[in-house]
Amino acid sequence: MQAAISVRDVTKVYVEGANKIQVLHGVDFDVEQGEVVLLMGPSGSGKTTLLSIMGCILRATSGSVQIAGQEVAKLSERELPEIRLQHIGFVFQGFNLFPTLTVGENIELALDLKRIRGERAKQEARKLLDQVELAAKYDSFPADLSGGQKQRVAIARALAGSPRVILADEPTAALDSQSGRNVMEMMRDLARKHGRGVVVVTHDSRVLEFGDRIVHMEDGRIAEPETEASGRKGMAEVVSMGLLSTNSAEHALRIC
Amino acid sequence: MPPLAQRNLMHDKVRLTVTLTGIVFAVVLIVVELGLFVGFTVTTSGIIDQSKVDLWIVSKGTPYIEQGSAFSERKLYQVLATPGVAHADKYIVRFSNWKTPQGAEDGIQIVGFNPYTGVGGPWNVVEGKVEDLKTPDAVMVDEIYKKKLGVTKVGETFEINRRRARVVGFTRGIRAFTTTPYVFTSFKNAQAYTGIAEDQTYFILVRALPGTDRAALQHELESRLRDVDVLTTRKFSSMTRIYWMFTTGAGVAVLIAALLGLVVGVVVVAQTIYATTMDHIREYGTLKAMGAPNSYIYRVIITQAGMSAVAGYVLAMFVSVFIVHASQSGGAAILLPWQMAVGIFFLTLLMCVSAAVVSINKVTSLDPAMVFRG
Ligand SMILES: Nc1ncnc2c1ncn2[C@@H]1O[C@H](COP(=O)(O)OP(=O)(O)OP(=O)(O)O)[C@@H](O)[C@H]1O
Ligand SMILES: [Mg+2]
Numbered sequence: 001m002q003a004a005i006s007v008r009d010v011t012k013v014y015v016e017g018a019n020k021i022q023v024l025h026g027v028d029f030d031v032e033q034g035e036v037v038l039l040m041g042p043s044g045s046g047k048t049t050l051l052s053i054m055g056c057i058l059r060a061t062s063g064s065v066q067i068a069g070q071e072v073a074k075l076s077e078r079e080l081p082e083i084r085l086q087h088i089g090f091v092f093q094g095f096n097l098f099p100t101l102t103v104g105e106n107i108e109l110a111l112d113l114k115r116i117r118g119e120r121a122k123q124e125a126r127k128l129l130d131q132v133e134l135a136a137k138y139d140s141f142p143a144d145l146s147g148g149q150k151q152r153v154a155i156a157r158a159l160a161g162s163p164r165v166i167l168a169d170e171p172t173a174a175l176d177s178q179s180g181r182n183v184m185e186m187m188r189d190l191a192r193k194h195g196r197g198v199v200v201v202t203h204d205s206r207v208l209e210f211g212d213r214i215v216h217m218e219d220g221r222i223a224e225p226e227t228e229a230s231g232r233k234g235m236a237e238v239v240s241m242g243l244l245s246t247n248s249a250e251h252a253l254r255i256c
Numbered sequence: 257m258p259p260l261a262q263r264n265l266m267h268d269k270v271r272l273t274v275t276l277t278g279i280v281f282a283v284v285l286i287v288v289e290l291g292l293f294v295g296f297t298v299t300t301s302g303i304i305d306q307s308k309v310d311l312w313i314v315s316k317g318t319p320y321i322e323q324g325s326a327f328s329e330r331k332l333y334q335v336l337a338t339p340g341v342a343h344a345d346k347y348i349v350r351f352s353n354w355k356t357p358q359g360a361e362d363g364i365q366i367v368g369f370n371p372y373t374g375v376g377g378p379w380n381v382v383e384g385k386v387e388d389l390k391t392p393d394a395v396m397v398d399e400i401y402k403k404k405l406g407v408t409k410v411g412e413t414f415e416i417n418r419r420r421a422r423v424v425g426f427t428r429g430i431r432a433f434t435t436t437p438y439v440f441t442s443f444k445n446a447q448a449y450t451g452i453a454e455d456q457t458y459f460i461l462v463r464a465l466p467g468t469d470r471a472a473l474q475h476e477l478e479s480r481l482r483d484v485d486v487l488t489t490r491k492f493s494s495m496t497r498i499y500w501m502f503t504t505g506a507g508v509a510v511l512i513a514a515l516l517g518l519v520v521g522v523v524v525v526a527q528t529i530y531a532t533t534m535d536h537i538r539e540y541g542t543l544k545a546m547g548a549p550n551s552y553i554y555r556v557i558i559t560q561a562g563m564s565a566v567a568g569y570v571l572a573m574f575v576s577v578f579i580v581h582a583s584q585s586g587g588a589a590i591l592l593p594w595q596m597a598v599g600i601f602f603l604t605l606l607m608c609v610s611a612a613v614v615s616i617n618k619v620t621s622l623d624p625a626m627v628f629r630g
Contacts, residue, residue, distance in 0.1 A: 081549050082549075096542040100260070105259075113552065
């Protein structure tokens with residue numbers, strides 16, 4: 001099966017005036033369809049940068065990025081929005097819902113961008129909200145929802161128009177652990193059901209069990225060969241049992 | 257498209273109030289300053305514009321209406337004998353002196369016209385009739401100058417150039433730019449009040465027969481008459497306006513004030529619209545991340561700015577109409593002709609939309625860190 005995202009030897013250099021800061025140093029990274037990959041690593045290791053490049057928000061300095069088989073690294077600034085629109089759904093730490101629109105309208109806006117309008121958009125929005133168990137909140141405003149509910153709306157919005165890839169940066173950081181688990185579970189189930197590739201940047205050891213795979217970054221590099229799913233699963237259980245602190249768990253993951 | 261622009265605008269009532277107040281303030285400021293300029297400008301040439309004739313015959317080199325000089329009234333017969341002339345009237349506009357029974361004196365401008373045709377006579381008469389000016393000694397002044405001239409009611413008598421003058425009526429809103437009040441009277445009286453010779457006139461006002469080629473008539477009169485200029489009403493009007501507004505420098509100050517009003521207005525509007533856009537910058541960033549093309553975001557921002565412009569303009573016009581109305585009884589009229597109102601509408605729209613476009617630049621360079629920040 002074709003990978004949802006395939007990143008090869010990607011580098012990123014930020015240019016700030018005369019300073020050049022190399023943030024990514026030849027990153028290789030694959031996400032299969034229907035797979036949830038957790039991207040972890042210390043602050044400043046380049047996770048958000050990598051996610052932005054995969055999401056066609058930033059352009060890599062060099063290397064190749066393929067989304068659903070299409071090479072996007074060489075596309076111009078003006079062609080990227082269309083790729084984002086067609087293939088990528090974002091979930092943000094701060095939810096980034098439109099506060100003045102109702103929950104339903106938030107989804108309709110995402111559909112509107114994809115030229116799904118009118119009655120069809122309403123039906124589709126209802127269906128998407130149903131998938132995150134929030135159909136009853138169609139006419140509510142985001143301010144009236146809990147954090148977990150907001151993030152579920154954001155997931156429904158990210159799924160609008162059936163993108164191949166969902167990219168989430170710290171989606172549970174602003175949530176309590178129950179909501180965080182709930183959100184992650186939903187994201188995993190929807191990814192599996194619809195065959196989406198999901199990348200979640202997270203520091204949150206409470207949600208490790210919802211990943212199929214963990215990729216660890218350090219100083220702009222993938223720290224280790226990707227760990228086996230089985231090995232990770234065992235470790236995740238250990239973490240969720242609270243026997244290991246986050247740091248030692250990450251350390252353990254790196255060496256296994 | 258879900259109504260993002262409308263909602264964003266209506267959502268924050270405080271911000272909306274600030275935005276609309278800014279626009280209303282700017283628009284009213286522009287109306288007042290420009291309106292004063294227009295008011296002054298129109299005032300300088302009011303007598304000429306209201307004459308509704310086709311041509312003014314003035315002594316050669318007359319730069320503006322207050323500066324006419326006398327010429328022989330025989331020219332009137334030459335004019336009347338010219339084919340294409342419907343009728344022609346003698347006319348006087350000249351400074352003179354007004355004296356109250358108590359002995360107070362003030363400068364005035366005598367306007368002597370033919371009360372049988374009414375050409376060049378008073379308009380907006382609110383008390384008395386133009387025909388009343390046929391009687392000897394009869395004069396008409398404007399309400400605005402009642403106090404200045406010491407007039408309280410019809411029937412009172414005064415002295416002009418040591419001759420009797422009896423007030424037979426009042427006009428409303430006929431201002432003189434020089435603040436020297438116009439005193440309307442018959443041509444005959446005016447000759448006496450200004451002390452010009454019996455066979456002299458200052459101007460001849462010509463009306464062409466319907467269907468006459470005005471330019472050809474003007475040419476014909478120029479060739480027949482000597483030592484005079486034959487000017488279209490429009491030309492003489494603009495000469496007078498330019499003299500008072502620009503040559504004397506009086507209007508330059510008003511115009512600078514109007515331009516400052518415009519600049520301040522633009523800045524205020526730009527500032528408030530910019531702030532409104534910035535309030536929602538994160539949403540625009542999110543839209544961009546979601547793959548919205550720039551045009552989509554422009555549409556939201558410009559719709560928002562356009563709605564602010566329309567709402568602000570409508571409110572401002574209510575305020576402006578009130579101010580314009582209130583100014584009519586004062587010494588300086590603020591005028592708001594419909595062309596100006598339409599122009600200011602598009603100006604408001606332009607100000608709001610260009611202010612929005614400036615803030616759009618902030619959105620076009622999307623910083624991913626911004627949307628990913630918690
Ligand atoms: N626009 C930018 N210009 C210059 N340097 C940047 C820019 N964005 C990020 N960086 C730098 O790149 C490095 C990686 O940043 P990035 O945000 O990708 O890290 P991260 O792994 O997501 O960190 P965190 O866990 O704190 O979110 C950091 O040192 C950061 O300071
Ligand atoms: Mg980050």
